[in-house]
Amino acid sequence: MSSKVVTRFAPSPTGFLHIGGARTALFCWLYARHHGGEFQLRIEDTDKERSTDVAKAAILDGLSWLGLMPDGDVVYQSEQQAHHVDVAQQLLDKGHAYYCYCSKEELAEMREKARAEKRPMRYDGTWRDRDPSEAPEGVAPVVRFRAPQEGSTTINDLVQGSVTMENDQLDDMILLRADGTPTYMLSVVVDDHDMGVTHIVRGDDHLNNAFRQYHLFTSMGWEVPEYAHIPLIHGPDGAKLSKRHGALGVDAYRDMGYLPEALKNYLVRLGWGHGDDEIFSTEQAVEWFDLDGVVKSAARFDFTKLEHINGHYMREAEDSYLTEQVIPFLVAETGVDVSEDYAAMLNQAMPGLKERAKTLVELAKSAKFLVAKRPLELDEKALKLLNSDARTLLARVVTALGGVSEWSVDSLDEALRAFGEAEQLKFGKVAQPLRAALCGQTTSPGIFDVLYVLGREESLARLADQAVQ
Numbered sequence: 001m002s003s004k005v006v007t008r009f010a011p012s013p014t015g016f017l018h019i020g021g022a023r024t025a026l027f028c029w030l031y032a033r034h035h036g037g038e039f040q041l042r043i044e045d046t047d048k049e050r051s052t053d054v055a056k057a058a059i060l061d062g063l064s065w066l067g068l069m070p071d072g073d074v075v076y077q078s079e080q081q082a083h084h085v086d087v088a089q090q091l092l093d094k095g096h097a098y099y100c101y102c103s104k105e106e107l108a109e110m111r112e113k114a115r116a117e118k119r120p121m122r123y124d125g126t127w128r129d130r131d132p133s134e135a136p137e138g139v140a141p142v143v144r145f146r147a148p149q150e151g152s153t154t155i156n157d158l159v160q161g162s163v164t165m166e167n168d169q170l171d172d173m174i175l176l177r178a179d180g181t182p183t184y185m186l187s188v189v190v191d192d193h194d195m196g197v198t199h200i201v202r203g204d205d206h207l208n209n210a211f212r213q214y215h216l217f218t219s220m221g222w223e224v225p226e227y228a229h230i231p232l233i234h235g236p237d238g239a240k241l242s243k244r245h246g247a248l249g250v251d252a253y254r255d256m257g258y259l260p261e262a263l264k265n266y267l268v269r270l271g272w273g274h275g276d277d278e279i280f281s282t283e284q285a286v287e288w289f290d291l292d293g294v295v296k297s298a299a300r301f302d303f304t305k306l307e308h309i310n311g312h313y314m315r316e317a318e319d320s321y322l323t324e325q326v327i328p329f330l331v332a333e334t335g336v337d338v339s340e341d342y343a344a345m346l347n348q349a350m351p352g353l354k355e356r357a358k359t360l361v362e363l364a365k366s367a368k369f370l371v372a373k374r375p376l377e378l379d380e381k382a383l384k385l386l387n388s389d390a391r392t393l394l395a396r397v398v399t400a401l402g403g404v405s406e407w408s409v410d411s412l413d414e415a416l417r418a419f420g421e422a423e424q425l426k427f428g429k430v431a432q433p434l435r436a437a438l439c440g441q442t443t444s445p446g447i448f449d450v451l452y453v454l455g456r457e458e459s460l461a462r463l464a465d466q467a468v469q
């Protein structure tokens with residue numbers, strides 16, 4: 001490859017970063033990184049109503065959470081409009097574009113005719129060769145592209161292979177509207193050229209646009225970038241991913257407690273493969289990624305698999321990292337201001353907690369007991385478990401544990417086992433009421449870890465709160 005690879009992600013701001021868009025961005029980013037090139041971001045914000053600052057910020061926020069920040073400045077398409085208009089003028093000057101004065105009625109008639117003949121509406125070229133001196137008075141014209149009408153166009157797509165379209169399928173698309181504003185089709189091509197994009201990697205819903213865009217590039221004498229149209233993401237039922245399948249925005253996955261590196265790993269595997277490898281680091285993905293590994297058929301979103309991968313990343317993660325990640329979830333769950341003391345406790349409990357949780361939300365739920373205030377509110381199962389026998393047992397446990405000299409996991413283990421033997425109870429029969437009293441629920445990390453992390457004073461107080469002499 002002679003020139004440096006430049007890819008771009010070109011989302012239209014719609015309020016969130018779509019999960020499919022995130023995967024496109026990831027593929028663009030990986031391809032650029034793999035080839036030592038650049039990954040750029042262009043926000044296609046020409047639709048003034050939808051393109052709010054909030055919507056733009058949501059895209060940047062989602063990309064930064066996933067670690068997919070662009071190289072160089074973000075390009076805002078709306079800021080390039082004067083230049084797009086200028087290019088339309090150049091096309092007019094070169095004879096590759098012309099003014100069209102068709103009225104609304106004439107266009108409606110064309111549409112009607114197409115409908116009657118059961119074919120898609122195509123502009124019939126009324127003004128393609130007509131002399132502009134025949135232009136009606138007072139009609140603001142649109143500018144149309146003079147598309148080739150004969151022959152065919154072939155795109156050697158890096159994912160779809162060679163795709164050919166007959167040129168008579170393309171009508172003369174509008175480049176500038178009657179109010180002088182450029183259309184999406186013109187803007188995309190001009191921006192891709194200006195940004196020096198060498199590889200356009202995007203959803204295959206844009207494949208048809210590629211043929212129109214191809215001719216715009218060549219009419220301007222610009223090099224046509226390579227195309228790679230990646231299949232869209234489908235839901236588990238095989239239909240195009242939509243709201244009814246679940247969350248669409250990356251922010252929602254973040255709120256559901258997925259780690260960004262796990263979501264990223266999952267998304268790379270969605271439509272691209274490297275043998276049977278399921279779990280790999282970003283560095284490995286950069287090393288392995290190439291467009292020839294992209295699968296041609298639509299990928300199905302599999303929530304169970306995502307959860308599985310997330311669970312794996314959680315178990316492998318550093319305790320301190322998970323503590324940092326889970327604190328906002330814990331605050332949301334409990335309303336308690338999680339101070340540094342709690343963070344230290346959380347960190348200590350993490351080895352036991354992370355084994356059981358598949359998401360940060362689950363992790364926060366299982367860590368709730370750490371920040372709970374005495375006397376603890378017991379959940380239904382814990383309440384049921386703490387019958388009067390169990391409560392009197394707890395009173396005896398308090399006495400037994402009160403005598404432990406060193407509050408360590410080993411000596412607590414020793415003391416509780418000795419207590420069980422003396423009471424002729426299986427270990428579980430001792431551990432269960434303890435867990436209920438210490439955590440307010442019947443699941444928790446190992447009981448010695450719980451005792452140890454809570455500390456002597458808090459543990460004995462929580463047990464005493466539930467004990468009956």
Ligand code: GLU
Pocket residue numbers: 009010011012044188201202203206
């Ligand atoms: N803005 C378009 C979209 O969000 C993408 C355009 C492109 O990638 O060429 O679908």
